[in-house]
């Protein structure tokens with residue numbers, strides 16, 4: 001498989017709205033790195049509700065539109081930017097989604113969602129179920145960070161059975177001698193995960209790597225699994241179909 005045409009579904013690329021990029025210059029530098037890493041489509045998923053943002057919907061939209069234009073000029077082919085949010089789940093999240101105060105992934109039924117890392121499995125399950133009951137499909141961001149899911153393969157399988165999307169951060173698979181990284185690689189090798197994404201924040205902090213993650217994984221992962229993570233499932237998301 002060639003290293004291009006990846007879709008990065010999780011990024012903090014919009015400048016000055018959260019703890020991600022702090023300027024248009026930095027966003028462009030990150031987009032150039034992403035392009036060299038094979039990314040051609042990126043979802044801009046600024047924080048919502050995490051306390052890490054200064055949330056102003058109009059400002060976010062204005063900066064997104066400007067960056068979207070600029071991203072088309074990156075590399076030979078440009079990068080297509082789509083809008084979403086990374087929503088920190090709280091009571092009231094569903095209502096805010098219904099009022100369109102929170103952006104779903106490219107306007108689809110999919111919502112990128114995160115929780116407190118110490119959440120219990122039961123509360124996590126119940127909250128995800130609330131989103132599903134309201135007609136949304138949650139994509140659980142960086143599932144490797146939740147203590148209740150760490151090395152809990154059967155719990156992760158149960159979440160998969162709900163029909164939600166499961167996402168791992170690229171940098172989490174890359175450390176050579178880390179038990180977290182080997183747990184993440186095992187999940188991917190065994191087909192548990194739907195999306196690998198950069199969750200890029202800054203040029204010098206979690207940059208937008210995709211090809212590097214692919215290179216680490218390709219030695220032991222069936223190529224069709226990797227293709228699913230980085231192209232096929234993002235395409236299903238794009239078309240608003242079901243995983």
Ligand SMILES: [Fe+2]
Pocket residue numbers: 010011012086141199
């Ligand atoms: Fe994030």
